[in-house]
Amino acid sequence: MEKIVIGRTDRADFPALGLNDIDIKIDTGAYTSSIHCNHIREEDNILLCTFLDPKHPEYNGKEMRFESYDITAVKSSNGEIQYRYVVQSNIRLFDKLFKISLTLSSREDMRFPVLIGRKFLTKKFIVDTELTDVSHAQKAL
DSSP states (O other): OOOEEEOSEEEEEEGGGTEEEEEEEEOTTOSSEEEEOEEEEEETTEEEEEEEOTTOTTSEEEEEEESSOEEEEEEOTTSOEEEEEEEEEEEEETTEEEEEEEEEEOOTTSSOSEEEOHHHHTTTEEEOTTOBSHHHHHHTO
């Protein structure tokens, strides 16, 4: 499979989550991908959480329900280990739909609500840090 050139930031759709044109940051230093959410909790074997970003109308505080989920250990750059829920979803980039694993975490202090890590990028993309919004620019055509 030929690799696609992606920039350091972009906008993507998450159809299974009902989210479109969400800002994403490409992070080759991160292994896992993560999405900002809060009020994460388990009730009767269902994972519930709220996606929220005041700058984006579709990321509007709606509660999401996941019947299938897991827990994974994520090591930060300073070596600290956090345990996070992980869900399977899909992401649309370059007019293609890809499967993606997303850890759920509070990214409220971060500029981008979604971080895309190496696990997703490997064998699919080459990152050119000079570029931004490459996929989104093609979508607009």
